[in-house]
Each structure stands twice: as structure tokens, then as C-alpha cells.
Amino acid sequence: MANLVVFCILAVVIICSAVMCVMTKRIMRVATFLLFVLFGVAGIYFLLDYTFLGAAQISIYAGGITMMYIFAIQLVSKQALQGLVERFKGSRVLSGVLVSLIGLATVAVILLKNEFINAATQVADTEVPMAQIGNSLLGADKFQYVLPFEFISVFLLACIIGGIMIARKEENK
Template sequence: MANIIMFVILAVVILGSAIASVLTKRIMRSATYLLFVLFGVAGIYFLLDYTFLGAAQIAVYAGGITMMYIFAINLVSKRTLQGLVEHIKGSRICMGLLLCLVGLATTLVVFLKNHFIDASAKMADQELPVQKIGEALVGSEKYQYVLPFEFISVFLLACIIGGIMIARKEDKK
């Protein structure tokens, strides 16, 4: 019963922080709410007794949010950080809502067509050891993720270098 209560608390924190992260107009608040989301996900890992994944979640993503703070301070104008930006037009809100509904409909069609809900209900009683998760993440066989992980790390490194180049760009007069 305590696990269910903790899960509900973490789910409320994750969902509330995710919604607040998207809806806030200030970039620093948005990054802080994103940090709460990532800590909530780490809490779910700890709740499932995946202590390594929980610790990795905190270590990796807390560092990532710190980098986001640094880039937000360096790359965003002072007016934006102070919240003195113009208001969003109603047409942009309508377009955003339309895109959200299209994404939700697509996700629901994929879930219902591929019977993910039925399969997850059957697998809910099975316990997956951390060793299998680790092998799937760093293995190079079929359905293992070391190659996509390396591509993502190179891509993120290129993004960081690009952000540094933009931040350090000198005015040529």
C-alpha cells in the first residue's frame, strides 16, 4: 500500500512539473520544473528497487540541467530572462493545441493497433532484473542500444560545441 501511495505522489509531482515546465514563460523556471520531473522519474526507479538507474538518472540529468542553466543564462537575452517577452498570439496557442491532439491521436492509434496495453498487462507480473536492462543498454546485438547511445552522445557533443560557438561569437565591425 505504501508503494502505491508513493507512486501516486511521484506521478502527481512528475505530471504537475511537466505541465508547469511547458506552460511557464520563464526559461529558468521551466528548467527547474524539468529538474523536478527528472527527480520524480529517479524516485520511481528507486521505488522499483532499481537503485543504479535511479542514481544514474540523478547524476546524468542533474548535470544536464545544470548545463541547461548555464546555456540559458549565456544564450538568452536579459529581457527574456526577466520575463519581459511579448505575449503569445491566440493562433499559436490553437496551432499548439492542434499539434498536441494530433500527437495524442497518433500515440493512441499506435497503442491500440499494436496491442501494447494488453502486452503490458501480461508483463506486469514479471520482474525484469537490472542485469537484463544493462545488457540491453550497452549490448551490440539486435534490440540493444549501444550504437544509438553513441550517436546521441556525439550529437549532444556537437550541440554543446555549437552552443559554445554561438555564445562566444564576436562582433565583426
């Protein structure tokens, strides 16, 4: 019963924060509400006893990605952020809804055709040991992930350097 109460609280926090993230007009509040959403998802991982995923959610997404968003927001000039309110036209809203429905129909057809739903309901009988997860994440053999992590870190470093260069060019004007 306690798990259900905690899940309901986390679900309300996630839904309300996600709605506020989309509805607010101030960009720093968007980043703050996104942080609450990511912490709520981490809470659900911890509730399901997925401590590794919960810790990764907090350290990578809630910590790293949100900080990168905040740095990017701070690097952008205040003149570019002021007056950024966009007016929606009826045709754009209609086309957005139409594209979303087409995407939803495509995903539904693929799920039903390939029977992913039946395969997802079958639960594995064995638990994967933490040592095997660690070897997969930090190994350099086939189907291991240290090389993609290195590529991502170099890419993020290049993005940070590019953001700094853009910010310095604006100061020279």
C-alpha cells in the same frame, strides 16, 4: 499503504512542477522545475524497485541533461532572453489544439488497431539479470548500445563546442 502515500506525494510533486515549468516566465525557474520533475520520476522508479532506471534517471537526465540546459541558458545572451514574452493569438491556440487532437486520435487508433494495450497488460514471468542489462548496454555486438552511446557523446561534445563558439562570437562584437 506506505507505497501509495509515497506515490501520491511524488505524483503531486511531478504534476505541480510540470505545470509550473510550463507556466513560469523565468527561464532559470523552468530548468529548476524540470529538475524537480526528473527527480520525481526517479523517485517513482525507485518506488517500483527499478533501481537501475532510477539511478540512470538521476545521473543522465537530472544530472547531465539539466546541467546542459543550464549551460545553454547561461551561454545565450541576456538581451536575447529579456522581453521574450510571447503573446498568443486565438488562431494559433486553436490550431495547436486541433493538431494535438489529431495526434491524440492517431495514437489512439494505432494503439487500438495493433492491440498494444492487451500486450502491455501481460507481465513477463522472468526477471532480466543485471549482468545481461550491463552486457547489452556496453557491448558492441548486434542489438547492443555502446556505439549509439559513443555517437551521442560526440554529438553532445559538438553541441557544447558550437555553443562556446557562438558565445565567443557575441563577445567580439
